[in-house]
Each structure stands twice: as structure tokens, then as C-alpha cells.
Amino acid sequence: MLIRSCKIINNSPLSENIYSMTFECLEIAGKFKPGQFVTVGISACGIQRLKRPFSIARCKDECVTILYQCVGLNTRALSECTAGMILDVTGPLGNGFKVEHNSNALLISGGVGAASLLALAEELLARGNSEVKLLFGARSANDLALRDFFAEIGLDVFVATDDGSEGLHGYVTELLDDYLMKNKQPDIIYACGPKPMLKEISSQALVKGIESQFCLEAYMACGLGVCMGCAQKIVHDGEEEYLRVCKEGPVFFAKNICWD
């Protein structure tokens, strides 16, 4: 865990409200594992705002890239930052995915959740896992900006859109149904996206006995493990407790997650 002031190298829109931001940080780039995140604040913004958590999408050439969607005041302010500006960055935070060798891995993303799977996909491929596929869910064909990152690194990507404007007309969970019927059962599922999507994937995976790891999102105040704000109910050996998404997570085994 490092606290650094980082210079923005690039911050550009990929679609109407999805952005890619790259900033310099040799140390975070050097320590990062897929599934980990950073919290980002804007020094120059004047008023006090909490830093926001973003999955690290990729680390390359001493730089860190995050892919984010504008949803509120903070991400809007972030989208208005330009190259050369300085960010307050803490990271890398949390525990990443547990990556298996030579497994037949299925990645599933909902919306901008794909951001936390990109580095994982690269790592899986680098380790010689040839059978890595991505099921990519989005609202419409306009929201497929992140898909191209996966296609570029050679992943087979299957798309579902809520409005049917591209790929399967429906949720990515329906795409999963379809995929499991037609293909060899994956050894492992890695997923990131909205809670209802993850809950549905969890139940499908449990029925089929597929191990799953989910990268969770949560509201956070500190990101450091001290405020207890990002609690997620987790069950271990029949005992339920609130664990911190920022510290024990953000990646949890699906079988341990309690869905409310």
C-alpha cells in the first residue's frame, strides 16, 4: 500500500461516458496483481472529496490504467482532468484474483466491471492458459467500449445486450446459460459486475460445481481498512461475518458470499 502523487499521462473518452485514464506510478505498477484496485483523488479540485476506488485495468511501462464510467460528481470531475495534472493515488489495495495454471477459465463482466478483468485475462494468457473466454454484458451496443481491449489481446468475446442491439438480446446471465449448454464446462469463473448479476452467476456455478471468484464493488470511505464502511457479509465454516471489501476483498470466492 503506497500513497503517491501521480501525473496523468492520458485521460480520454472511449464512448459517451466511459473513460480510460493512465497515470505514472512505477511503484504501484510494479507491485500490482490482477483484481487489485487504487483509490484516486484530485489534488487540484479544491474542496474535500473522498477518494474513489477503481480497479486497476492494466499496468504497463511504469504506468497504471483505470477504466471508469461517469456516474456522479467525483467521476465527472475525474473525466475533466487532463494530461499533466496530478492525482492523489493510494494502492495497490486489496487482494487480487487467485490465478490457476492451465485452467479453462471463463470471465464474465457486466458493464464497466470488465475493467477489473482485463489484467487477469492478460495474466491468464501469459501463463499459457489458451482457453480463456469472456462473456460481456452491456446495456446496448453503445456500451461495448471495453470489449475491444479483450478482443485486442486475443480473447474470444461473447456479447449480450439488454436492448438486443448487439449479440444476445438479454442479460449476460442468459448468455452464460447458453454458453454452458453449448461448451465444455469451465474449470473456473471469474466475474465482476452488478450484485444481481453476480448472485445469479453464483447460483448457476454452484449447481454445476464450478469454482468462482468475484470482484466486488462497495462504497468506501478510507480504502485502507480502518473505517469498516465497505462491509460484505461472508460465510466461512457456517460462521457469518462482515469483512472489508477493501482489505479482505475485493475478490471473494462466490461460495463464501452471503447475498441479501
Added chain:
Amino acid sequence: MNDLSVQIGKVLWKNPVSVASGTFGCAEEMSEIMDIGKLGAIFAKGLTLKPRSGNPPQRIIETPAGMLNAIGLQNVGVDEFIKNKIPFLANFDVPVYANISGNSEHEYSELAKKLDGSGIAGIEINVSCPNVKKGGMAFGLDPDLVASVTRSVRKSTELDVIVKLSPNVTDISLMAKRAEQEGADAVSLVNTFMGLAIDINQRRPYLANNTGGLSGPAIRPIAVRMVWEVYNSVSIPIIGMGGIVDTDSALEFIIAGATALSVGTGTFYDPLSTVKIVKGINQYFEENNYKKIIELVGSLVFN
């Protein structure tokens, strides 16, 4: 470095900058990123007799210049704290205060008895947590209950006793006076203000607990005013807090009458803010030729 030390009860702090309970855990995580030894004191995460799992999420929401929280006193319980947290906290040559919450006077005194002789510097009585159904703030809104809880804890320990006051009252100085009369060594104020933030699309509160405690710069002017009122009502030291994020805001509290201060939400904005504030106060001393913090305490020149 100037002598920034302050005396709180029997305990000498090396500087007036502490961290507020519930915003620093038990220092384990923070020790990875900062020099804990630079702090004046640590108020550890709030404790109850038995471990508590806390409130369901969503537990926090950012609001203008602040945040609402309803954590619900998630904690490991006093026994685990004594066994596994105090040994770590003892590594830093910084006085440590345990913050205690109970559902009854009896629970407060049981907590105090267990903590007596555990190696900590003192006990902060939390009668002001707005986020638990029983106990907590219920004690802090009634002057007679503030008095009786303070009395029970005072009788149960030789350690310094600090009463953390709720701002959700008409006259906070009355609460401070009752705490002082019952033998409190200091008061800390303010805890959070009870607030409500609404998701207009769902027409529901953002927080699962519905209401939460408001902290951050949004509450600072009210907190400073309350410190000034309490300063004029009691002679025990005040530990001031409420939206301190930098040196200037820290000094406001001291000038209003606080002998020491706590940073809470400020740590979330900038985990190193406490260390920066210590440096900043030192610089202010040099520029203005002050020798001791106490010269500045309550030095407000009222118009």
C-alpha cells in the same frame, strides 16, 4: 521542533494531534503507511463487551463536504482487544485510549474494569454513537445519564476517563459540566450529527440503517462553536474534533478552547493529514513566537 506537548489528565501527549475513534482501526493498517509515533494520541476503534458484527451495508455515503456513516460499532470485543490489539498499539510510545460503548451502566463499568491495568492510557466513554439501536447516544442526550455513566466508569478504573459528547443536544455545555462533576478528566467533542441522505430514485435512505452520523468539514463551524461553549463552562481539558482536515482547521479548535484535537474523516481524505498538521502547528508556533500550546487554548478574541 517546538515543545508541542499537552497535558490531558494524568497523561502527557507529545503533541495535541490525535486520531478519532473509529477512523484509525487499532493502528495496524495505518502503520503500513505512516509513522504512528508522530501522533499525540490514538483513540482506538469503539469497543463493546461482546464482539459486534455491525450494521448491514450500505454503511456510508459521501455528502457535501462530509459523509454519513452507520457502521454500527463493528468490533472484536474488549477481550480480543486486550489480548491482540493492545500489544500492537503499545509499540509506538503513543498514549492509547479505548473507546467504550454499552447498553447499560453496568456494561460501561464492566468494560472499564476489564481495561483497567491493560496498559492503555485512558478510557473514552462513548455516549454519543448515533448508529446503534440500544445504548450509545441514548446515554448522551440526557444529562442525568451522562452523569451516572461517568460516575460508574470513574468508580471502575484508575485510568483517565474522557467523556465523548454528542452534539445532538440543545446545550452541550450542560453535558460537559455533568461529566466534569462526576470526575471526568477530559471531554471530547463532537461526535457525529445524526443525518439522513435520500436516494431520490428509490425514495429510500442510502444507508441500510436509514440515518447515520454526519462528519467532515460540513460540521466544523458547529463543532468549533460547541467547543467554545464548553470551554467557557468547564475547566477540564477539551479534545476538539469535527471536520479537521488541515493545520488551519486544527488551530481553530485550539483557539476556541480545545487543548488537543482529533482528526477523523480527515484521515479518509488524506491518510497523512495528522502528520502534516503536527508539522503545520509547529510552523505556526515559529511564525508567531508561541512557546506552549496552552498559551493558545481558548485565546479567541471575541468580537
